[in-house]
Amino acid sequence: MGFWQRLFHRLRKTFTGTNSNADWAERIEEWLISTDVPLDLVETLAQQVEKQCRSTSPDEYIACWRAQLLAIFQNAQPTQDPATLIERYKPTVYLFVGVNGTGKTTSVARFAHLLQTRYPDSRPLLVAADTFRAGAQEQLAIWANRLNLPIIQGQYGQDPAAIAYQGLHKAQTQNLDAVLIDTAGRLHTRQPLMDQLAKIVRVLKKLDESAPHITFLVIDATTGQNGIRQAEVFSQYLPISGIIATKMDGTTRGGILLGIVHQFRLPVFYVGTGERATDLMPFSPEEYIQALLPAPHQWETQPTAQP
Ligand SMILES: Nc1nc2c(ncn2[C@@H]2O[C@H](COP(=O)(O)OP(=O)(O)OP(=O)(O)O)[C@@H](O)[C@H]2O)c(=O)[nH]1
Ligand SMILES: [Mg+2]
Structure with a gap:
C-alpha cells in the first residue's frame, strides 16, 4: 500500500x-x-x-x-415456576442431582427455605438420599434442624432409592406439600452411580406416576467447560427440568450457563449466591447478561477464566 x-x-x-x-x-x-x-x-x-x-x-x-x-x-424459557408447583401436586417431588460438590445439599436447604418463604404454611420434607459420602446424612440433618423441617434419613451405604421411596411415602400419608430429595454427588463418567439415579426415578414412579415433578441439575458456575458435559450426561440418564447455578457470588460470571442453555435448551431456574439459607435467587437472564457483558468502562477487572 x-x-x-x-x-x-x-x-x-x-x-x-x-x-x-x-x-x-x-x-x-x-x-x-x-x-x-x-x-x-x-x-x-x-x-x-x-x-x-x-x-x-x-x-x-x-x-x-x-x-x-x-x-x-x-429459546429455553421455563414453562413453569418450580415453586408454584406445590399448588398443583401434593406432594410435589423435587429431585436434586449433579456432580460432586456443586452445591446440591445446600440447594435443597435453600430451596426449602424459598418454599417456606413463599408458602409459610408449607412444610417441605427433606430426604437425605446421599448414602454414599460419610457425613452427608448429618449435613442435611443440620439444615433440617436449622430450618425446623422434617427429614427422612438413611444409613451409610443403603440403597438411596429405598430412602427416596420412604420419603415420598411419608409425605403422601402425612399429607405434606413437598419432598426435596438430596442425592450423592456423582461423576457423570461413573455408570453404576448414574444408573442409581435412574433407579430413584423408577422407584418414585411406583408411588406417583408423575414424580419427580422437577429434577434440578445443580451446576457449579465456576466449573468451566465441563459443565456442558455434565448437562449432556445427566440428561441421558434422567429428564432434567432445569438448572440451579451455584457459586455465582464469587468472581465468576458463569459464561458456561450460556453454553448449557444454548446447547440443551434447559432453563436456569435459580442461582446460588452464598452458603446461607437465603442465598438462592430466581434467575434473571437480563441481569445475568448485564453482568456477563458489562459496559466497556467496567472491563478493567477481567473475569477469571477457568482452565
Ligand atoms: N460461595 C458459595 N458457596 C456455595 C454455594 N453453594 C454451595 N456452596 C458451598 O459449596 C460446598 C459444597 O456444597 P454442598 O451443598 O455440600 O455440595 P453437594 O453438591 O451437596 O456436595 P456432595 O454431596 O459432596 O456432592 C459447601 O461448602 C457449600 O457451602 C454458593 O452458591 N456460593
Ligand atoms: Mg451433598
Missing part, C-alpha cells in the same frame, strides 16, 4: 469507523471466552452480530451483542 492509499485508509477508518466494530468484536469475543462462554458459541454469535448490527456506536454495538445473548434464553 502506497502512502496516499495508507492515509486514505486511515482517514476512512477514522471517519466512517468501518473498522471499529471489528476491533470491538475481537475484544468482546475475547471477553466472553474468558468468562467461559464456549468458543463455538462465541463464534456463532459474532457472525450473527456482524450480519445484523450496522451501528458504529460502541453502546449500540454492545446492545446488539446483548440482544443476541438474550435470545438464547428466549
Whole structure:
C-alpha cells in the first residue's frame, strides 16, 4: 500500500469507523471466552452480530451483542415456576442431582427455605438420599434442624432409592406439600452411580406416576467447560427440568450457563449466591447478561477464566 492509499485508509477508518466494530468484536469475543462462554458459541454469535448490527456506536454495538445473548434464553424459557408447583401436586417431588460438590445439599436447604418463604404454611420434607459420602446424612440433618423441617434419613451405604421411596411415602400419608430429595454427588463418567439415579426415578414412579415433578441439575458456575458435559450426561440418564447455578457470588460470571442453555435448551431456574439459607435467587437472564457483558468502562477487572 502506497502512502496516499495508507492515509486514505486511515482517514476512512477514522471517519466512517468501518473498522471499529471489528476491533470491538475481537475484544468482546475475547471477553466472553474468558468468562467461559464456549468458543463455538462465541463464534456463532459474532457472525450473527456482524450480519445484523450496522451501528458504529460502541453502546449500540454492545446492545446488539446483548440482544443476541438474550435470545438464547428466549429459546429455553421455563414453562413453569418450580415453586408454584406445590399448588398443583401434593406432594410435589423435587429431585436434586449433579456432580460432586456443586452445591446440591445446600440447594435443597435453600430451596426449602424459598418454599417456606413463599408458602409459610408449607412444610417441605427433606430426604437425605446421599448414602454414599460419610457425613452427608448429618449435613442435611443440620439444615433440617436449622430450618425446623422434617427429614427422612438413611444409613451409610443403603440403597438411596429405598430412602427416596420412604420419603415420598411419608409425605403422601402425612399429607405434606413437598419432598426435596438430596442425592450423592456423582461423576457423570461413573455408570453404576448414574444408573442409581435412574433407579430413584423408577422407584418414585411406583408411588406417583408423575414424580419427580422437577429434577434440578445443580451446576457449579465456576466449573468451566465441563459443565456442558455434565448437562449432556445427566440428561441421558434422567429428564432434567432445569438448572440451579451455584457459586455465582464469587468472581465468576458463569459464561458456561450460556453454553448449557444454548446447547440443551434447559432453563436456569435459580442461582446460588452464598452458603446461607437465603442465598438462592430466581434467575434473571437480563441481569445475568448485564453482568456477563458489562459496559466497556467496567472491563478493567477481567473475569477469571477457568482452565
Ligand atoms: N460461595 C458459595 N458457596 C456455595 C454455594 N453453594 C454451595 N456452596 C458451598 O459449596 C460446598 C459444597 O456444597 P454442598 O451443598 O455440600 O455440595 P453437594 O453438591 O451437596 O456436595 P456432595 O454431596 O459432596 O456432592 C459447601 O461448602 C457449600 O457451602 C454458593 O452458591 N456460593
Ligand atoms: Mg451433598
